[in-house]
Amino acid sequence: MAQLWGGRFTKETDQLVYNFNASISFDRKFYKQDMQGSMAHVRMLAKQGILTEEERDVILSGIEGILKDVESGKLEITSEYEDIHSFVEANLIDRIGDPGKKLHTGRSRNDQVALDMKLYTRDEVCEIDGLVRELLVILQRLMEEHTGTVMPGFTHLQKAQPITLAHHLGAYFEMFKRDRDRLSDIYDRMNYCPLGSGALAGTTYPLDREYTAELLDFQGATLNSMDSVSDRDYLIELLSALSTIMMHLSRFSEEIIIWNTNEYRFVEIDDAYSTGSSIMPQKKNPDIAELVRGKTGRVYGALISLLTTMKGLPLAYNKDMQEDKELTFDAFDTVKGCLALFTGMLDTMKFHKNQMAASARNGFTNATDAADYLVNHGVPFRDAHGVIGRLVLYCIEQGKAIEELSLSELKEISPVFEEDVFEAISMDTCVNKRLTLGAPGEKAVKQVIAKNKEWLEKHRSL
Ligand code: ARG
Numbered sequence: 001m002a003q004l005w006g007g008r009f010t011k012e013t014d015q016l017v018y019n020f021n022a023s024i025s026f027d028r029k030f031y032k033q034d035m036q037g038s039m040a041h042v043r044m045l046a047k048q049g050i051l052t053e054e055e056r057d058v059i060l061s062g063i064e065g066i067l068k069d070v071e072s073g074k075l076e077i078t079s080e081y082e083d084i085h086s087f088v089e090a091n092l093i094d095r096i097g098d099p100g101k102k103l104h105t106g107r108s109r110n111d112q113v114a115l116d117m118k119l120y121t122r123d124e125v126c127e128i129d130g131l132v133r134e135l136l137v138i139l140q141r142l143m144e145e146h147t148g149t150v151m152p153g154f155t156h157l158q159k160a161q162p163i164t165l166a167h168h169l170g171a172y173f174e175m176f177k178r179d180r181d182r183l184s185d186i187y188d189r190m191n192y193c194p195l196g197s198g199a200l201a202g203t204t205y206p207l208d209r210e211y212t213a214e215l216l217d218f219q220g221a222t223l224n225s226m227d228s229v230s231d232r233d234y235l236i237e238l239l240s241a242l243s244t245i246m247m248h249l250s251r252f253s254e255e256i257i258i259w260n261t262n263e264y265r266f267v268e269i270d271d272a273y274s275t276g277s278s279i280m281p282q283k284k285n286p287d288i289a290e291l292v293r294g295k296t297g298r299v300y301g302a303l304i305s306l307l308t309t310m311k312g313l314p315l316a317y318n319k320d321m322q323e324d325k326e327l328t329f330d331a332f333d334t335v336k337g338c339l340a341l342f343t344g345m346l347d348t349m350k351f352h353k354n355q356m357a358a359s360a361r362n363g364f365t366n367a368t369d370a371a372d373y374l375v376n377h378g379v380p381f382r383d384a385h386g387v388i389g390r391l392v393l394y395c396i397e398q399g400k401a402i403e404e405l406s407l408s409e410l411k412e413i414s415p416v417f418e419e420d421v422f423e424a425i426s427m428d429t430c431v432n433k434r435l436t437l438g439a440p441g442e443k444a445v446k447q448v449i450a451k452n453k454e455w456l457e458k459h460r461s462l
Contacts, residue, residue, distance in 0.1 A: 004090075027116070042059045062100060111198055134343050146166040147442045149357075151165055182241040256346075394409075
């Protein structure tokens with residue numbers, strides 16, 4: 001047991017208590033950020049005359065040595081230390097002796113861990129944002145390719161009106177664009193440095209907190225030392241944003257699972273992204289999409305878990321907050337894995353255009369346009385709606401689509417129909433006459449694609 005305290009204790013910690021309390025098994029994940037934070041702290045202490053320049057240099061090279069040895073595998077982070085902070089300090093003292101004992105001047109593990117978690121989270125947010133951007137790039141490519149790929153649009157999972165694949169994918173483009181906006185907002189809000197807040201009440205050393213913040217690339221320093229050590233809001237809002245990303249991926253996965261069924265056959269997932277059955281030789285299952293859908297629950301769980309952990313905590317730091325880490329790390333890893341695999345699956349997926357077009361043609365997706373035709377010839381909409389309802393019923397009895405009826409059959413239902421109705425209710429007209437901004441018509445979608453392209457250029461990274 002290697003711990004940073006013990007002076008006021010007369011007994012050794014019980015081994016089970018030690019194990020229960022220790023966080024090294026998971027906070028070792030931010031060893032780099034911990035050392036980065038310590039180096040900034042030491043630079044600031046020297047600038048303020050709290051450490052000498054020699055002390056600063058010897059501590060800095062000591063920490064750099066530890067970092068190098070950890071990265072090369074020469075030095076292992078073992079569970080004999082209580083947490084990553086103890087690991088670094090103990091190793092530093094081992095290496096450089098007395099100056100190492102000054103590292104923790106004007107600092108507490110409470111502000112230290114608040115800093116480490118923020119630094120780690122900042123890096124993760126950037127990585128996740130990059131992965132969402134990669135997904136958007138693939139969506140953009142697919143949209144460009146499929147502005148003319150007609151498919152049925154659904155409401156209630158019932159065929160509604162014809163759209164194009166580009167338009168359908170464009171809906172997800174908007175969702176993931178908002179997801180990136182959310183990450184960017186959260187990044188800006190969390191980007192204030194808590195170091196120098198001490199255990200809860202600041203410190204009597206003349207620290208320059210703004211300087212530390214600057215060294216660590218923060219927007220500034222936090223303004224209340226109690227809040228600094230007990231704020232986990234940024235993790236909560238981030239877990240909420242990650243849950244929303246997962247919710248979007250899950251909806252998309254659900255659609256791909258449906259589209260990939262034998263009944264739809266709109267898409268075929270690449271062999272590299274499918275799996276087989278141990279018993280049924282014919283099977284090719286959409287496991288990746290299913291796993292993405294399934295793992296969504298895990299990320300929601302992290303959000304609810306942290307909200308619940310935080311809800312009854314008095315100010316300032318409480319050990320409960322140590323529970324913020326494992327679930328957040330798990331959420332980061334889950335979201336990153338899902339984004340990367342989903343993007344690969346989408347990138348390699350085949351779209352069966354003919355099947356989509358055929359599906360749009362059968363199912364009366366042009367019924368609204370047939371009603372609009374009557375309206376354009378003077379029939380009030382409500383009457384037109386009734387006429388087309390009867391027409392659809394007739395078609396169902398005949399086993400035909402509206403456009404497969406003869407003009408005389410159509411005229412029997414409404415004398416208003418003329419030869420030009422066939423043109424008015426063709427799939428091409430139904431889609432491409434819908435040209436309002438955001439609608440599926442090819443020209444309208446191309447306009448949006450151009451705007452999105454600009455957006456992607458402008459938003460390269462956080
Ligand atoms: N392992 C702790 C955590 O993750 C670090 C802070 C410990 N502070 C303390 N006063 N025991 O929250």
